[in-house]
Amino acid sequence: MKTHCKNYLILICIVVISLLSTKLNAQHFVLEFPPCCVYWTIYLQGATLNGYDLEEGDEIAIFDGDTITGVFYLHQVCTPENTFENNFIALNCHTIGNNTPGNEAFFKCWDASEEIEASNFSIQLFDPYGDAWTENIFPDGGNEYSIAEINFISGYQQQIELSEAFSFISSHIIPEEMDMLIVLESILNNNLEYVRNSQGQTIQKIGPNWVNGIGNWVIDEGYFVKMFNEDSFSIIGEIVDPATPIQVESGFQFVSYFPETSIDALIAFESIIGENLSYIRNSQGHMLRKIGPNWVNGIGDCNPGEGYLIKMNADDVLIYPGTSALIQTDPHFYPLE
Numbered sequence: 336m337k338t339h340c341k342n343y344l345i346l347i348c349i350v351v352i353s354l355l356s357t358k359l360n361a362q363h364f365v366l367e368f369p370p371c372c373v374y375w376t377i378y379l380q381g382a383t384l385n386g387y388d389l390e391e392g393d394e395i396a397i398f399d400g401d402t403i404t405g406v407f408y409l410h411q412v413c414t415p416e417n418t419f420e421n422n423f424i425a426l427n428c429h430t431i432g433n434n435t436p437g438n439e440a441f442f443k444c445w446d447a448s449e450e451i452e453a454s455n456f457s458i459q460l461f462d463p464y465g466d467a468w469t470e471n472i473f474p475d476g477g478n479e480y481s482i483a484e485i486n487f488i489s490g491y492q493q494q495i496e497l498s499e500a501f502s503f504i505s506s507h508i509i510p511e512e513m514d515m516l517i518v519l520e521s522i523l524n525n526n527l528e529y530v531r532n533s534q535g536q537t538i539q540k541i542g543p544n545w546v547n548g549i550g551n552w553v554i555d556e557g558y559f560v561k562m563f564n565e566d567s568f569s570i571i572g573e574i575v576d577p578a579t580p581i582q583v584e585s586g587f588q589f590v591s592y593f594p595e596t597s598i599d600a601l602i603a604f605e606s607i608i609g610e611n612l613s614y615i616r617n618s619q620g621h622m623l624r625k626i627g628p629n630w631v632n633g634i635g636d637c638n639p640g641e642g643y644l645i646k647m648n649a650d651d652v653l654i655y656p657g658t659s660a661l662i663q664t665d666p667h668f669y670p671l672e
Contacts, residue, residue: 557642
């Protein structure tokens with residue numbers, strides 16, 4: 336009896352492999368097929384890359400560590416209406432033991448038209464019928480199923496928090512689209528009053544329209560934001576070299592903060608501390624300034640996402656220090672492949 340069951344399972348696995356192997360020609364993710372059995376089926380009701388639907392010809396792979404355990408080749412956009420047509424199968428190959436129960440499942444996608452691979456993802460798992468697997472770990476046992484929505488992001492991402500009233504903001508990510516209306520699109524709502532740059536140019540709502548008097552996001556500039564309510568937005572793009580020089584001119588200006596982590600303000604602004612500098616101020620009004628013979632740090636640490644108002648007595652060049660000066664290691668953005 337056991338021999339018949341074993342042969343029956345092998346036959347099922349061969350059929351599954353045959354069906355899947357027809358889709359492997361010229362694909363980005365390649366799944367090797369030793370003797371396998373269906374282990375975990377994931378039905379996709381949504382899959383996006385940078386907010387856009389993945390579509391026919393794109394791919395999603397599931398990994399246990401560095402090992403691919405399943406590949407799904409999209410033949411349509413995944414929606415809640417066609418969820419059960421988008422079955423993503425993770426195989427368990429007992430001869431190599433490629434799935435370890437309890438290990439976290441990782442996903443990557445391939446955008447065929449743009450030739451972009453992305454590995455940073457967020458996943459939501461749903462249980463509308465009360466019997467779905469709802470943890471993003473490999474289950475202990477076979478024949479589990481999940482209903483999921485997976486969203487991928489490429490490049491780097493930094494989220495910038497905006498408090499009610501006034502904030503100085505900046506970013507160490509160079510946006511993919513530089514137009515300020517695109518960068519700030521998600522906060523062009525009733526929470527925002529205006530955004531102002533160092534020259535006094537603004538983004539503000541006039542009648543029903545948001546009017547961009549600033550133009551493009553400038554990576555080495557900070558911005559002054561007035562909010563009616565708290566909100567946040569994300570910038571996706573490439574990271575700027577933290578040692579990139581920032582030209583600071585006599586008078587007032589908002590400057591960007593490039594390092595990935597927090598640094599004591601006296602260390603962060605060391606390159607301009609001297610006779611050319613009058614003071615530096617953060618969003619809370621705290622200042623780094625000279626009192627008598629001493630430079631006094633009322634700011635504490637400079638933080639990613641914050642901008643700083645600088646008053647200069649003469650022109651100078653701001654260069655942030657190297658990583659040896661960092662006092663924290665928790666990044667405020669994460670790398671995506």
